[in-house]
Amino acid sequence: MRLRLVPLLTGLSACLLANGNCVAGCWEAAAAAYGHSPLELAAIACVESSLNAHALNRSHQSRTNSVGIGAMQIDSRNVPGLARALGIGGSSDLWDACTNIKAGAHILAEKKARYGNTWDAVGAYNASCTQLKGEACKQARSRYAWKVYRARTNLERTGRCG
Numbered sequence: 001m002r003l004r005l006v007p008l009l010t011g012l013s014a015c016l017l018a019n020g021n022c023v024a025g026c027w028e029a030a031a032a033a034y035g036h037s038p039l040e041l042a043a044i045a046c047v048e049s050s051l052n053a054h055a056l057n058r059s060h061q062s063r064t065n066s067v068g069i070g071a072m073q074i075d076s077r078n079v080p081g082l083a084r085a086l087g088i089g090g091s092s093d094l095w096d097a098c099t100n101i102k103a104g105a106h107i108l109a110e111k112k113a114r115y116g117n118t119w120d121a122v123g124a125y126n127a128s129c130t131q132l133k134g135e136a137c138k139q140a141r142s143r144y145a146w147k148v149y150r151a152r153t154n155l156e157r158t159g160r161c162g
Helices: 026-034 038-049 076-086 091-095 097-115 119-126 134-158
Strands: 004-007 014-018 021-024
Touching (some): 026 038, 038 134, 076 097
Antiparallel strands (some): 004 014, 014 021
16 A cells, blocks of 8 residues: 555645554654654655555665665665664564654665755765766766655645655
8 A cells, every 4th residue: 555645734744644544743753853854754755655655676686685665665775774773673664654754764864964954965865876976876866856856846736746
């Protein structure tokens, strides 16, 4: 089942629907814990998985031997670091929608600590550039950041990813 954002009173507050249940506050709690906007996290999830809590991306597995898990598409290579930072026991914990969002918020905070509160940091959420260098890395991050920007604009206007 896909996650959907249901705009509430302000349009910025959202209810996370997963498996038919409202898990209120996941976006807000994760955003507040790391100094992000809930809308920013939701826009990243739109780009990563179209808000699909059950998304599993194996497309990059042959290159890195990893998979992207859940709405925020947390790379399985991040699990050891997330275990230390958040107490995540393993990849299976990332199937919990709120845990997945919190992990994504943590990773974005790491990128912002390194690159500043910039679109480059948002781009680095997806393109850490372990394989790409120089201009190719910069372009990959820019393309991703524009996708997040467009998703955020759509969320603000319509409450939907696209």
